[in-house]
Amino acid sequence: MSPGINRQWLFASRPVGMVSTANFKLHEAPLPEVKDGQVLVRSLYLSMDPAMRAWMWERETYIAPLQVGEVMRGSAVAQVIESKKPGYAPGDFVVGVFGWQEYAASSGGGPLPMVKIPPGVPLAATLGVLGITGLTAYFGLLDLGEPQAGQTVVVSGAAGAVGSIAGQIAKLKGCRVIGIAGGPEKCRWCVEQGQFDACIDYKHENVRARLKELCPDRINVYFDNVGGEILEAAMDRLALKARVVICGAISRYNAEAGPIGPRNYMNLLVSRARMEGFVVFDYADQFPQALAEMAGWIAEGKLRYEEDIVEGFENAPAALLRLFEGKNLGKQIVKIADPQ
Numbered sequence: 001m002s003p004g005i006n007r008q009w010l011f012a013s014r015p016v017g018m019v020s021t022a023n024f025k026l027h028e029a030p031l032p033e034v035k036d037g038q039v040l041v042r043s044l045y046l047s048m049d050p051a052m053r054a055w056m057w058e059r060e061t062y063i064a065p066l067q068v069g070e071v072m073r074g075s076a077v078a079q080v081i082e083s084k085k086p087g088y089a090p091g092d093f094v095v096g097v098f099g100w101q102e103y104a105a106s107s108g109g110g111p112l113p114m115v116k117i118p119p120g121v122p123l124a125a126t127l128g129v130l131g132i133t134g135l136t137a138y139f140g141l142l143d144l145g146e147p148q149a150g151q152t153v154v155v156s157g158a159a160g161a162v163g164s165i166a167g168q169i170a171k172l173k174g175c176r177v178i179g180i181a182g183g184p185e186k187c188r189w190c191v192e193q194g195q196f197d198a199c200i201d202y203k204h205e206n207v208r209a210r211l212k213e214l215c216p217d218r219i220n221v222y223f224d225n226v227g228g229e230i231l232e233a234a235m236d237r238l239a240l241k242a243r244v245v246i247c248g249a250i251s252r253y254n255a256e257a258g259p260i261g262p263r264n265y266m267n268l269l270v271s272r273a274r275m276e277g278f279v280v281f282d283y284a285d286q287f288p289q290a291l292a293e294m295a296g297w298i299a300e301g302k303l304r305y306e307e308d309i310v311e312g313f314e315n316a317p318a319a320l321l322r323l324f325e326g327k328n329l330g331k332q333i334v335k336i337a338d339p340q
């Protein structure tokens, strides 16, 4: 890294279909000026999130669409270099929406305000299990899924960042947990590390047939990260009063047309079931308690997590693509610098 230069990844063009590295452009800018009320931070780790692909759509989602030419939006762990913001000092570690760039001047506001990382907390984990990822699993499962001990919970994207945590929280609540993930290595992780009761390899097994075998009492909670055909397969096996939690739909993010379906949505009526989506930001006032509870589970060895770390700022676009290629196990992160 040259001093005085801020390397940035710009969102260069709206993808058509599958996002590619060509949709981003590496740019060199001068270091940003720090205004009163701001900190200058140097980023250490970037978070890679499937939602980034949805932010590239022209249409609005729960957040404004990205505009071509702007610095790619994203969360990062960073270290404060200079502070004109009360309460922050050089050397502090923070997590916030700093974008895909090596340095950022930030007041720390926005839908996900900047947070100081307490000493002793592993830095990268604040983008994963002890950050938005873990919180998404926690609130989606517990608040919308309402899992009861003895019930059957099915989680798709089960070896991913959110899914791997959602399934383990369901186990902690005494549920029988079935994961759905792509490939034997991911399924092995869910059963051996995540303590799931079973995991269906959707790339090599018939999901409908396996759900029938593995869920003899049907599905009480379906935590969906992927949408599409896997959602439909799960919805064909709902128990009475089931809860379908719409966390995400990664199988649709690169699709040009919106999903038609689920074609079997009438199963909600038959099962007197509920299907509900959520955005994790809405739980912001409850984040501290949830993080404390999850940190406790980790310390007690009851909650395990994986971080899939790609080295090098220049590899950020390729790291994002890994999510859509199913290459990541656990939270996809890009490491761009060591703390000073």
Ligand code: NAP
Binding pocket: 048, 049, 050, 051, 132, 133, 136, 157, 158, 159, 160, 161, 162, 163, 180, 181, 182, 183, 186, 225, 226, 246, 247, 248, 249, 250, 251, 252, 278, 279, 280, 281, 322, 323, 324, 325, 326, 327, 328, 329, 330, 331, 332
């Ligand atoms: P992740 O699961 O760690 O990574 C994405 C995984 O999705 C891939 O590893 C891949 O695993 C799977 N995948 C990719 N393409 C697929 C396809 N066509 N069909 C089925 N599976 C596919 O990502 P994450 O960060 O934990 O996010 C998981 C979901 O949570 C996403 O849908 C995301 O948008 C959502 N989310 C929602 C909120 C909220 O507030 N609602 C917040 C954060 C994240 P396989 O190898 O198993 O296919």
